[in-house]
Amino acid sequence: MNFLYAAYAATWIIHVGYLTTLVRRYSRLKREIEELKKK
């Protein structure tokens, strides 16, 4: 059972980790857009 839970947990850790990087890249891009607007 431990292997089963480890596999399911690993799957969601990978997906959530990737989604977090996407959100961070979005916020960085948003900041860049704000800076461009200011110029």
Added chain:
Amino acid sequence: MKKLFPLFAVLTAALLSYALYLALVVAPTEQTMGDVQRIFYYHVPSAWTAFLLFFLNFVASVQYLVRPRPFADRLAKWVAIAIGIGACIGAFVFPLPEGVEPGSVATTGLAITGIYFLIRKCFSEQGTDALAVTTAEVGVVFCTVVLITGPLWARPVWGIWWTWDVRLTSTLVLWLIYVSYLMLRRFSSSGQTAILAASLSVFGALDVPLVYFSIWIFRTQHPQPVIGGGGSIDPRMLHILLINWIAFLCFAYLVCWSRYRLETVKREVEESQAMQDLLEPRGTR
């Protein structure tokens, strides 16, 4: 899509939860492997989704390469049509390996043609490049899931985490090819990066059929295919497997949509920055 995104996200979350419940609670326990076999409901749909994404990456890359060249574009179009027609005729005329249904071969051929023309119609030349980056990145994420869940399933069943058999090795090679594709896109600053990456992707995609058919062609430690190819599966398990795959496809679609939007906005920002740098008088920076 922007307005529908929250609704689709909620529906996908509900579907993923339902699929998880089916996999952990409703699915029958396999006799020899026991509960650990339930890893199958995440491992296999993730592999199928990764293959589909790499295939989309291949089609998008081919279109990025051929669009500016009218002759190559026409040739690629006719090859796509020939694949569809050839699969439909060939499936019923030529003998197929045991367990392969002619209907599934014909459907796959038609799907390849359909996807080619769908991408051609829906995406511009730059759009195909953005689609290629998107599908490669999300495909690598799903392939990583396959490479992590596989050993976690293998350890209690085979007694080893990993073996260098054809299926496992070719999957690792596939992952490495697409990781190098992403590294090329990330670190190369040459104007030819998109073309180089598209060419790498076309060669990388050749590994996908090798991974898929390796268990049909070679003797491997990996189990036989669950659909066709001589393998068999309880209909209840198959039903739950397909629901999990649909759930993961919806999730992959959402992630791809977000990543594609990020890529297109990023390109617009880069263009605006370049324009601004050009317009700024010298010496003001």
